[in-house]
Amino acid sequence: xxxxxxxxxxxxxxxxxxxxxxxxxxxxxxxxxxxxxxxxxxxxxxxxxxxxxxxxxxxxxxxxxxxxxxxxxxxxxxxxxxxxxxxxxxxxxxxxxxxxxxxxxxxxxxxxxxxxxxxxxxxxxxxxxxxxxxxxxxxxxxxxxxxxxxxxxxxxxxxxxxxxxxxxxxxxxxxxxxxxxxxxxxxxxxxxxxxxxxxxxxxxxxxxxxxxxxxxxxxxxxxxxxxxxxxxxxxxxxxxxxxxxxxxxxxxxxxxxxxxxxxxxxxxxxxxxxxxxxxxxxxxxxxxxxxxxxxxxxxxxxxxxxxxxxxxxxxxxxxxxxxxxxxxxxxxxxxxxxxxxxxxxxxxxxxxxxxxxxxxxxxxxx
Amino acid sequence: xxxxxxxxxxxxxxxxxxxxxxxxxxxxxxxxxxxxxxxxxxxxxxxxxxxxxxxxxxxxxxxxxxxxxxxxxxxxxxxxxxxxxxxxxxxxxxxxxxxxxxxxxxxxxxxxxxxxxxxxxxxxxxxxxxxxxxxxxxxxxxxxxxxxxxxxxxxxxxxxxxxxxxxxxxxxxxxxxxxxxxxxxxxxxxxxxxxxxxxxxxxxxxxxxxxxxxxxxxxxxxxxxxxxxxxxxxxxxxxxxxxxxxxxxxxxxxxxxxxxxxxxxxxxxxxxxxxxxxxxxxxxxxxxxxxxxxxxxxxxxxxxxxxxxxxxxxxxxxxxxxxxxxxxxxxxxxxxxxxxxxxxxxxxxxxxxxxxxxxxxxxxxx
Numbered sequence: 012x013x014x015x016x017x018x019x020x021x022x023x024x025x026x027x028x029x030x031x032x033x034x035x036x037x038x039x040x041x042x043x044x045x046x047x048x049x050x051x052x053x054x055x056x057x058x059x060x061x062x063x064x065x066x067x068x069x070x071x072x073x074x075x076x077x078x079x080x081x082x083x084x085x086x087x088x089x090x091x092x093x094x095x096x097x098x099x100x101x102x103x104x105x106x107x108x109x110x111x112x113x114x115x116x117x118x119x120x121x122x123x124x125x126x127x128x129x130x131x132x133x134x135x136x137x138x139x140x141x142x143x144x145x146x147x148x149x150x151x152x153x154x155x156x157x158x159x160x161x162x163x164x165x166x167x168x169x170x171x172x173x174x175x176x177x178x179x180x181x182x183x184x185x186x187x188x189x190x191x192x193x194x195x196x197x198x199x200x201x202x203x204x205x206x207x208x209x210x211x212x213x214x215x216x217x218x219x220x221x222x223x224x225x226x227x228x229x230x231x232x233x234x235x236x237x238x239x240x241x242x243x244x245x246x247x248x249x250x251x252x253x254x255x256x257x258x259x260x261x262x263x264x265x266x267x268x269x270x271x272x273x274x275x276x277x278x279x280x281x282x283x284x285x286x287x288x289x290x291x292x293x294x295x296x297x298x299x300x301x302x303x304x305x306x307x308x309x310x311x312x313x314x315x316x317x318x319x320x321x322x323x324x325x326x327x328x329x330x331x332x333x334x335x336x337x338x339x340x341x342x343x344x345x346x347x348x349x350x351x352x353x354x355x356x357x358x359x360x361x362x363x364x365x366x367x368x369x370x371x372x373x374x375x376x377x
Numbered sequence: 378x379x380x381x382x383x384x385x386x387x388x389x390x391x392x393x394x395x396x397x398x399x400x401x402x403x404x405x406x407x408x409x410x411x412x413x414x415x416x417x418x419x420x421x422x423x424x425x426x427x428x429x430x431x432x433x434x435x436x437x438x439x440x441x442x443x444x445x446x447x448x449x450x451x452x453x454x455x456x457x458x459x460x461x462x463x464x465x466x467x468x469x470x471x472x473x474x475x476x477x478x479x480x481x482x483x484x485x486x487x488x489x490x491x492x493x494x495x496x497x498x499x500x501x502x503x504x505x506x507x508x509x510x511x512x513x514x515x516x517x518x519x520x521x522x523x524x525x526x527x528x529x530x531x532x533x534x535x536x537x538x539x540x541x542x543x544x545x546x547x548x549x550x551x552x553x554x555x556x557x558x559x560x561x562x563x564x565x566x567x568x569x570x571x572x573x574x575x576x577x578x579x580x581x582x583x584x585x586x587x588x589x590x591x592x593x594x595x596x597x598x599x600x601x602x603x604x605x606x607x608x609x610x611x612x613x614x615x616x617x618x619x620x621x622x623x624x625x626x627x628x629x630x631x632x633x634x635x636x637x638x639x640x641x642x643x644x645x646x647x648x649x650x651x652x653x654x655x656x657x658x659x660x661x662x663x664x665x666x667x668x669x670x671x672x673x674x675x676x677x678x679x680x681x682x683x684x685x686x687x688x689x690x691x692x693x694x695x696x697x698x699x700x701x702x703x704x705x706x707x708x709x710x711x712x713x714x715x716x717x718x719x720x721x722x723x724x725x726x727x728x729x730x731x732x733x734x735x736x737x738x739x740x741x742x743x
Contacts, residue, residue, distance in 0.1 A: 015410035022618060024415050034403045038396055044381035044698070046396050048577040048623070051385050051699065084579060085450045085600055088614035092598030120599050206615050211414040213450060213579045213617030232458030233486050234451055235598065248454035249572050251579030252388060253619060257414070332410070333417065 016355035018345040019333030020163045020308060021186070022206040026350045029260045047256050052249050060256050061245065067262035071270055072193050074218055081217040082245040082255055084234055086204030087113070087185045090215055091120035093235045094181055094200070097227040098154050099125035105181075106153040108132050108173075110141055111162030112339065113183060118157070128153070138300040139167055144174065155179040155199055161187040161305050163346065164337040166297065168305040172197050179223070186307055188216070189265055190349060191275040199223055208349050210257035265349060274349050281347050281356045282306035288360040294367040295343075310336055310344040315370075319343060322366060329362045331355075382721035384711040385699030386529045386674060387552070388572040392716045395626045413622045418615050426622050427611060433628035437637055438559050440584055447583040448611040448621055450600055452570035453479070453551045456581055457486035459601045460547055460566070463593040464520050465491035471547075472519040474498050474539075476507055477528030478705065479549060484523070494519070504666040505531060510539055521545040521565055527553040527671050529712065530703040532663070534671040538563050545589070552673055554582070555631055555715060557641040565589055574715050576623035631715060640715050647713050647722045648672035654726040660733040661709075676702055676710040684736060685709060695728045697721075 017024040033047075040047040043056055050057040065080045074080060083089065099105055099121070107118035108130045121127045128150050132142045149156060156175045161168040163186045172180070172194060179199035188203040195201065200219045206212035217237070224238045233239060233247055240247055245255075265274060286304060289295045295311045297304065313319055319342055323335050336342035345359060383390040399413075406413040409422055416423045431446045440446060449455065465471055465487070473484035474496045487493045494516050498508045515522060522541045527534040529552045538546070538560060545565035554569040561567065566585045572578035583603070590604045599605060599613055606613055611621075631640060652670060655661045655677050663670070663677045679685055685708060689701050702708035711725060 017411060017415060019415075019417050022415055022418060022615065025412065030404055030412050030414075034400055037400045037403065044696075045383060046391065048396075049383060049385070049388055049390050052388060052578065084452075084455065086614050089450065089598070089600050092600065096598065123596055124598065204615065206618075211619055212418065212615040213620060230489055232455070232462065232490065232598070232601065234455050234458065248452050249388060249570065249578040251617065251620070252572075253577055254579060254617070330410075 015330045015332050016351070016358060017333045018331065018347070018351070018355070018359070020207075020337070020344065020346045021204075022212050023208070023346065023348045024350050025210065025257075025261070026264050029257070029264050029350075032260060033257065048253050050252060052246060052252055057252055057255075060252075060259050061250075064255055064259040064262060067259065067266060068216065068218075071189065071262060071265060072195055072218070074195050077221050078195060079217075079219050079221050079224065079241040081219065081237065081240045082250060082258070083215045083217055083240055084213065084251060086206065086212065086215050087183050087202060088116070088120070088204075089235065090183070090202040090217065091117045092124060093231075093237070094155070094157065095121045095125035095127070096231045096235055097237050098223075099127070100228055103154045104128060104150055104152060106130055106147075106149050106156045106178075108147065108156065108158040110159060110167055110169075112164035112337070113162055113185070114157070114159040117159065117183060121157070133165075133167070139165060139298050140300040140303050141167065141169065149175060149178065153178055155181045157181040157183070159183040161307050163305075163308040164310070164340060165299070166305040166308045166310040166344070167299050167303050168307070170302055186346075186348075189262075189271055189274060190278050190307060192271050205254060205258055207346075208261070210261045211254050213251045214254035214258065216258070268349075277353070278306045278347065278349070281351065281353060282309060284356050284360055285309050285345060285347070288363050292363065292367050294370060295363065307348065308344060308346045310340065310342055312342040313370075316341065318370060321370075325366060326359075326362060329358070331359055331362055381696045381698050382717070382724060383699045384697065384713070384717070384721070384725070386573075386703070386710065386712045387570075388578050389574070389712065389714045390716050391576065391623075391627070392630050395623070395630050395716075398626060399623065414619050416618060418612060418618055423618055426618075426625050427616075430621055430625040430628060433625065433632060434582065434584075437555065437628060437631060438561060438584070440561050443587050444561060445583075445585050445587050445590065445607040447585065447603065447606045448616060448624070449581045449583055449606060450579070450617060452572065452578060452581050453549050453568060454482070454486070454570075455601065456549070456568040456583065457483045458490060459597075459603070460521070460523065461487040461491035461493070462597045462601055463603050464589075465493070466594055469520045470494060470516055470518060472496055472513075472515050472522045472544075474513065474522065474524040476525060476533055476535075478530035478703070479528055479551070480523070480525040483525065483549060487523070499531075499533070505533055505664050506666040506669050507533065507535065515541060515544065519544055521547045523547040523549070525549040527673050529671075529674040530676070530706060531665070532671040532674045532676040532710070533665050533669050534673070536668055552714075555628075555637055555640060556644050556673060558637050571620060571624055574627070576627045577620050579617045580620035580624065582624070634715075643719070644672045644713065644715075647717065647719060648675060650722050650726055651675050651711060651713070654729055658729070658733050660736060661729065673714065674710060674712045676706065676708055678708040679736075681736075682707065687736075688732060691732060692725075692728060695724070697725055697728055
């Protein structure tokens with residue numbers, strides 16, 4: 012087996028020990044004689060997996076008791092529809108803050124299904140930044156305010172939780188969940204597709220304030236109905252058993268690594284290493300203002316765009332994969348989720364220096 | 378590892394060779410250095426998995442070219458909502474034929490979202506049967522007629538495809554797909570959750586006549602939109618990569634076993650063995666009329682209901698698991714999906730004889 016470092020934006024790499032454990036018990040889940048994928052979803056063994064996953068998530072993120080934790084089919088995209096279907100309707104409006112690709116996708120979907128207001132909060136001058144909140148002009152009567160904590164495509168992130176006064180905050184944390192401590196009680200709803208920091212594709216974790224469950228609309232499709240999902244403890248139908256099992260493994264691993272504080276410290280350190288390499292170079296450019304730089308998805312460019320493909324190819328020859336930028340932007344992107352070992356970033360930085368030494372003479376940084 | 382036979386209704390047992398192959402390549406998918414769960418969903422390796430799965434399904438079921446094959450999040454339950462959301466609305470109506478638990482669930486959901494007519498087609502006399510079609514009185518203007526091919530709870534099944542004249546037929550084949558040859562062109566839409574004969578939970582396969590895609594409603598949630606899913610070849614968002622990979626493995630296995638004709642022959646033989654044992658016994662009863670007996674999910678009762686728990690317990694001591702009947706009916710149920718080896722049914726029948734020899738004297742069959 013070729014040992015590689017994988018910087019893809021998602022589905023993301025999983026920690027080696029998590030994968031090894033899945034493989035190790037794949038044919039016989041704890042002496043049951045069944046594979047975990049064969050477990051009955053209403054049987055004890057799976058219910059314990061679900062409950063353990065929920066308990067671990069509550070512990071790691073210090074989720075207050077008045078919040079429900081739901082495991083739902085789909086991913087963040089399903090939540091783009093669920094939010095308006097559950098909470099909007101005649102006479103109701105929500106604000107959607109745009110800072111990039113994913114917040115735009117969320118509002119594009121909400122717009123199809125309900126009345127929303129779009130708030131363009133991305134500013135492009137010398138550098139890319141998020142507009143200060145006093146420029147947002149939120150609707151006074153918004154049912155909720157939606158934003159995306161960390162944009163994986165342009166690499167822009169909120170440095171903290173925006174203050175929407177008494178408004179309800181709905182947040183897509185697909186790429187950033189479990190990477191730093193969280194004040195859950197500042198949110199009405201947090202959701203995260205699991206294929207980045209929480210395991211594999213096909214599942215979405217939702218953390219929602221329980222009192223809001225009573226405010227959901229009738230006639231929401233069964234699997235999109237937050238209230239029903241909470242009442243049935245995520246067993247509205249056969250849930251994605253394997254994805255919930257992997258989630259449990261990921262949460263267990265994060266706990267063993269020291270929890271979200273340790274993850275945050277590592278994330279800071281690793282991203283600093285990469286940004287330092289970018290800023291110190293004459294070849295690589297990242298255009299996001301310091302304060303808003305994502306510590307998770309770090310895009311950069313080479314002025315001579317023809318070199319992007321060369322970079323990606325040579326990186327792969329050096330066991331560094333998944334570095335091609337998003338199709339909408341081009342360039343290079345390194346995603347540093349929790350599973351990325353420090354050695355991966357160190358190896359990447361070393362490669363970048365060597366690459367620049369080969370090409371650095373001619374191109375001049377903008 | 379304890380070797381067992383698992384008769385659960387779903388998630389169901391997978392064939393040993395399919396599980397072994399998943400395990401074998403789990404840490405390194407074909408020399409990529411990545412686990413299959415880490416593969417980028419728009420990368421070559423996964424696109425090949427998706428395309429192979431689609432091609433195998435088309436080959437095995439002889440799906441005509443004017444049908445699209447879709448891989449969607451969720452399961453049959455998501456289709457319960459999708460069908461009315463995509464095809465019903467003001468001035469439109471659908472007929473829902475009731476024959477048991479799952480067809481009732483489908484119509485209960487459709488009723489929440491649209492106008493439907495319920496057709497009660499279950500007849501309980503001496504035995505349980507499906508009413509002949511001339512008693513159904515279908516709506517002349519129904520947009521589609523929905524039914525469930527095989528009911529897993531009461532063990533009743535359609536012996537063939539109902540003739541709805543020129544009406545559009547929508548069928549839940551979650552439990553029966555790939556167990557017999559299929560005339561796909563008699564259907565408008567076929568759907569099947571994958572956790573029985575197609576792999577693991579969290580995915581639904583949809584086979585839909587392409588011309589119907591243009592008749593879908595606007596404002597359907599993104600992941601529930603058949604037209605969008607067809608246009609984007611099941612990549613509306615990050616799909617359940619692992620479930621699609623397992624699906625490919627299952628289809629490959631069925632092909633290697635001789636395809637759906639071989640599966641059908643085995644299914645006939647195995648179910649006959651079990652029904653013979655039931656009918657020949659003084660202890661066990663199945664109340665479904667011959668013609669409508671499911672070859673897949675075979676429920677039976679012991680007159681002294683107190684013996685059900687004893688039966689289940691002793692069966693487990695004999696390596697026979699998953700035999701407890703559905704919570705709504707009690708009793709015993711044996712599910713014989715494609716992955717069930719003949720030896721499993723033979724072993725079950727032998728156990729049933731021995732069990733009856735121990736208890737058969739006192740209870741008398743009704």
